Amino acid sequence: xxxxxxxxxxxxxxxxxxxxxxxxxxxLLYYSLPAIREYGLGLLxxxxxxxxxxxxxxxxxxxxxxxxxxxxxxxxxxxxxxxxASVVFTEEILPRGLYRWREAFVSMIDVMTGLPTIVYGLxxxxxxxxxxxxxxxxxxxxxxxxxxxxxxxPTTGNTILTAGVLLAIMITPFIYAVVRxxxxxxxxxxxxxxxxxxxxxxxxxxxxxxxxxxAILAGALIGFGRAAGxxxxxxxxxxxxxxxxxxxxxxxxxxxxxxxxxFANAQxxxxxxxxxxxxxxxxxLIGIASNILGIMYLRRVRYVA
Amino acid sequence: MEPVEVKVSDLNVWIGxxxxxxxxxxxxxxxxxxxxxxxxxSGKSTLIRVINRLIDLIPGARxxxxxxxxxxxALRADPYEVRRRTGMVFQEPNPFPHMTIYDNVAIGxxxxxxxxxxxxxxxxxxxxKMAHLWDEVKDRLRDYPHQLSGGQKQRLSLARALALxxxxxxxxxxxxxxxxxxxxxxxxxxxxxxxxxxxxxxIVTHTPQQAAxxxxxxxxxxxxxxxxxGPTREVVLHPRHELTRKFLGGEV
Numbered sequence: 001x002x003x004x005x006x007x008x009x010x011x012x013x014x015x016x017x018x019x020x021x022x023x024x025x026x027x028l029l030y031y032s033l034p035a036i037r038e039y040g041l042g043l044l045x046x047x048x049x050x051x052x053x054x055x056x057x058x059x060x061x062x063x064x065x066x067x068x069x070x071x072x073x074x075x076x077x078x079x080x081x082x083x084x085a086s087v088v089f090t091e092e093i094l095p096r097g098l099y100r101w102r103e104a105f106v107s108m109i110d111v112m113t114g115l116p117t118i119v120y121g122l123x124x125x126x127x128x129x130x131x132x133x134x135x136x137x138x139x140x141x142x143x144x145x146x147x148x149x150x151x152x153x154p155t156t157g158n159t160i161l162t163a164g165v166l167l168a169i170m171i172t173p174f175i176y177a178v179v180r181x182x183x184x185x186x187x188x189x190x191x192x193x194x195x196x197x198x199x200x201x202x203x204x205x206x207x208x209x210x211x212x213x214x215a216i217l218a219g220a221l222i223g224f225g226r227a228a229g230x231x232x233x234x235x236x237x238x239x240x241x242x243x244x245x246x247x248x249x250x251x252x253x254x255x256x257x258x259x260x261x262x263f264a265n266a267q268x269x270x271x272x273x274x275x276x277x278x279x280x281x282x283x284x285l286i287g288i289a290s291n292i293l294g295i296m297y298l299r300r301v302r303y304v305a
Numbered sequence: 306m307e308p309v310e311v312k313v314s315d316l317n318v319w320i321g322x323x324x325x326x327x328x329x330x331x332x333x334x335x336x337x338x339x340x341x342x343x344x345x346x347s348g349k350s351t352l353i354r355v356i357n358r359l360i361d362l363i364p365g366a367r368x369x370x371x372x373x374x375x376x377x378x379a380l381r382a383d384p385y386e387v388r389r390r391t392g393m394v395f396q397e398p399n400p401f402p403h404m405t406i407y408d409n410v411a412i413g414x415x416x417x418x419x420x421x422x423x424x425x426x427x428x429x430x431x432x433x434k435m436a437h438l439w440d441e442v443k444d445r446l447r448d449y450p451h452q453l454s455g456g457q458k459q460r461l462s463l464a465r466a467l468a469l470x471x472x473x474x475x476x477x478x479x480x481x482x483x484x485x486x487x488x489x490x491x492x493x494x495x496x497x498x499x500x501x502x503x504x505x506x507x508i509v510t511h512t513p514q515q516a517a518x519x520x521x522x523x524x525x526x527x528x529x530x531x532x533x534x535g536p537t538r539e540v541v542l543h544p545r546h547e548l549t550r551k552f553l554g555g556e557v
Contacts, residue, residue: 096364189395189396189397190399190401192359192362192395192399193393193395193462194401195359196357196359196388196466197388197412197416197465197469198385198386198388198413198416207401210403210404211402
């Protein structure tokens, strides 16, 4: 194949794939415009969701937006210690002689990043939600109900907290992978320097984690982006109820689960589809922002003094 | 603080399948600089990594023999205890990039709870002065080390080790990649530290000139074996072994 032909062959797909993001943005914006024009800022700020058949209803995305943020923040807060502990375990605690075991453990976590999310959702709905609802939530409510977050009476396990816990389990392998790769790249000379000071393993790991801090932030941001966008697993456990997530033991909504649940009947209600698309636009922006920030932090990982 | 003599007897080290150090015996007395010299790949770096047990990090390393730091049996003791008493400076300048200049020096004393507040400030100043870096950084202790030159970074690494006032200071070709001015300052620091604190200093070097300039004793290693060991003057002026003569003449 000639040089020119080869270039002609590979250039268009590359251009198309990078153009998809731009097109996606334009299309989402185009379909959001009617909703933005009708509701203005109320689209973000109003907690009302009143569909009216044959006429524009009242739609505000405040509750699902809050649900998305709350569940994603819970997920990151729970996933960070899990991911960091796993990095320390595989990189520092598992003896180097057990190379095969270490790699098996690492591969197992890596495989978890590629599982279909519906699998997590099914497990979450069938096992995790009832389990948490019967045990942890009752206990939290009984002993910590003076804290507003735990003040509401839990009825089922399908709550915003369950969504957060499930998301934490789902994003831990991603954060683990990001942090592990950077942690492994810390040059040996810094490891030796830290150990030569007579550090215990704990102190040594603290110094190493300090060096990997940009990667840890990147992992948190990328994990947040994934958690905010995750749909099907959340839709199965979040409860799908218009309910401000000010109490974590009550069902709520997220933007993505709202879209998944309402999309099928949105045709019946004027403007509802446009409102849902604008929710998608917001998710796209959250995803882009957290990934760009995460990548920026990852670029700052350079282990040179 | 008591002077500590380093005494290595019948040391053998294997890494993977290869025999790196063969029946090595040596002594490094306190208050003096002992140079370990030899061509690259002769096992010099491995020797000092046995002394502070960094050898433990190398997968597949096997060590036999005895290493004494004063009365401490280094190969049987808790490695943290061994490293607590020894300081090390490496070939690459390696101050921690995420810590300020001050924190790089203070990290050791902080971890071991040796000093805080003004006492820590004084200790940091002492270490930086000992490393001949104080005048260049005293107004920017809160800066990060990436603004320093390579030679300054290496002196900062030296100050980090000195802040713990180690009884044994190990240096692994500390000036191999360093500018001449910093090299002179580091060499002076090393000699002063040995003489003023009665510390035991062991420096690995691949240049006989450096060994001649700063050491009191020379250990010449070739292919994992000790070829010659003696006072620097004697080894340099009257080498007993043909290989030593060749190495000093730059032929090996």
